[in-house]
Amino acid sequence: MIHSITAVSSLKVIECCMGQCSWPCVCNWREETLMEDEVIHDLDSFECTDTVGGHLRFLKPKCDMVITAVRRGQAQVVRPDRQIILKKATANEKAFYEAEECASLESFLPMYYGCALVCTEFGNEDYLVLEDVALSNPVQCDVKLGFVQRAAHHSDAKWKSMRVKAAATTSAKVGFRHCGLTYCDWKSGIQVKEDKYAGQLVQAADLVSAFGKFFNQEPGRTWPLQGAFRKSVLKSISTIHALEGVIASLDGLRFWGASLLFMLDAEAIWNQDAACIEESLKIKLIDFGNAVFIGDGPDKEALCALTNLKSMLAAMLEKTTEVDPAFEVCRPDLCVQDAEQLKSMEGARMLASLLSPIHEKS
Ligand SMILES: Nc1ncnc2c1ncn2[C@@H]1O[C@H](COP(=O)(O)OP(=O)(O)O)[C@@H](O)[C@H]1O
């Protein structure tokens, strides 16, 4: 893929500023011609990582690996001391991370360095270079947002099957579902993983207990929630509240398919180190492969999902060993989002039909 190398060779290179300044980074840029091996990274230089909720391949650089990532036409050298993870790029997710409109979301997203080319069995593939928000030894909880999973590229059959899936899970009722989590299991002494398929079996009445496995990792999991875990739930509620404020100000952006990822440090949990547990809590919005700019106003479906998630967490604060408190649920007018999705599906089909003659010729 010589054209990729030529394209990158004239780019300005940013020496990573160690986070001293926010993007766009203004320190230390220089014009330089990059060598092929600085731009195209070998798959052997990475390890595949274990994730809780995803289906795409994630890569973690082996030690001492320098990555060249290109963001909005500028190349950036990402030094090995940066905690990064590479996710197979889709045009949509790349566009989301590079959109000016998403700047106000920055503190809720993993830091995005740009895209890097990785030479794989399928040729040179584009990977998003993202901050690895998981700690070295994390337990994670992936909460998939949305009353139904939507995407512009869905066929009519997929549109229907997604509604059947949403109705069978908690998505259709509360606007979110368990999409994989890990937790420290004191009985077995190991970290247990529940995948997204286990998550799809969770019913609305069991949500507090199901997510309680992540949010209460005290030995014996006693209720009511106490100490660092109680504080983590309170902090989660206030973070979600702040995120709602930003989403409410974003006109036309739809977070279809996005997840809210919660992380805690497993070592701090095993050590029962309350201060470290509390400090280690991270909450990030991830997965923008199906996010779109369409329609007017904010994403009311995502906002409603987040309000319900807050209510579920508030109910968790009231949970006792005997009683899982019910929580109030709001529902958006899904007709509006359904119409938006149909419009986006129509647009995607039109684009496909316009492009296919070109592909057929080449
Ligand atoms: N920036 C990140 N840092 C650390 N882990 C991540 C990051 N992004 C995603 N993950 C992990 O990968 C999983 C799937 O991520 P996601 O973006 O939803 O991928 P997919 O598009 O395949 O669903 C998450 O549940 C989490 O375990």
Ligand SMILES: [Mg+2]
């Ligand atoms: Mg996902």
